[in-house]
Amino acid sequence: MTDHCTDFDFQQGRWTVHHRRLKSRLTGCTEWETFAGTSEQRPLLGGNGNVEDNLLHLPAGDYRAVALRSYDPEAGTWAIWWLDARNPHALDTPVTGRFEQGIGTFYADDTHEGRAVHLRFLWLDTQGDTPRWEQALSADGGESWETNWVMEFTRA
Template sequence: MYDMPDIRDGRTDFDFFIGDWTVLHRRLKARLAGSTDWVEFGGVCETRKILSGQGNMDDNVLDLPEGRYAAVTTRLFDPQTQLWSIYWIDARNPGIDPPVHGRFENGVGTFYGDDVFEGRPIRVRFTWSDVTPASARWSQAFSDDAGETWETNWTMDFTRVR
């Protein structure tokens, strides 16, 4: 591997996430439908640096009640904009979802993007919070009114294995 200089522009913001994790998922049964019913399930995640530290990638196994599946997240840092772009790849529908973009400020990472859900345009927000050496929380929210209101529909609580 190449040694990278010690640069404080945001490219190390996800270094806390390198390693192996167990995951407790909590997901709304129906999104953007006024649902308050949540389903919980487990999973595992393994994260490593790529591109000499200018990105990272995690390999996920999710144990949904209806069956296990695999997914990958790729995060890429742009030194010019000092923004991260996050891409989700789901083995059930191979392809790359539209990215979200953002950064960490005051210990919280917030990332926004545009997508389509059930045929209608939505805004998507990912939030990384409660980061410690042994744990972290990720949440996903959707907005169908251009970001006026948000519905959190998925949370992931990570516990470090190693």
């Protein structure tokens, strides 16, 4: 038995990351750009939180960003915030959710280019050697989803 939530323990350590991202979101775009990155995750809050430090090698230039996560044991949910070094004083709207059978599903109400959207993060293949993260947006109240960013992790 552990004294912390183990949901994100799979991601601790250093990773190489293969990114695939739509060039335009919610426009019907089907053109993807790919780029490399690295990631390192370490626990915080006695294991009920963590920080994922990312270096992204975008075609337009490198930047750093972090995912900050915290677990609420009473609710059984995680909150995830994104902090982008290109806008260092603004945390993105947090997504909240949980893991069930090795799949993490997280949601938030957000905006994209001034338009109200639902945001979804999925963590997949968390029990294997190559976890995968996906981001999707919905502009129709969750009836349909456009996956616009995929990160595939390989242990460094």
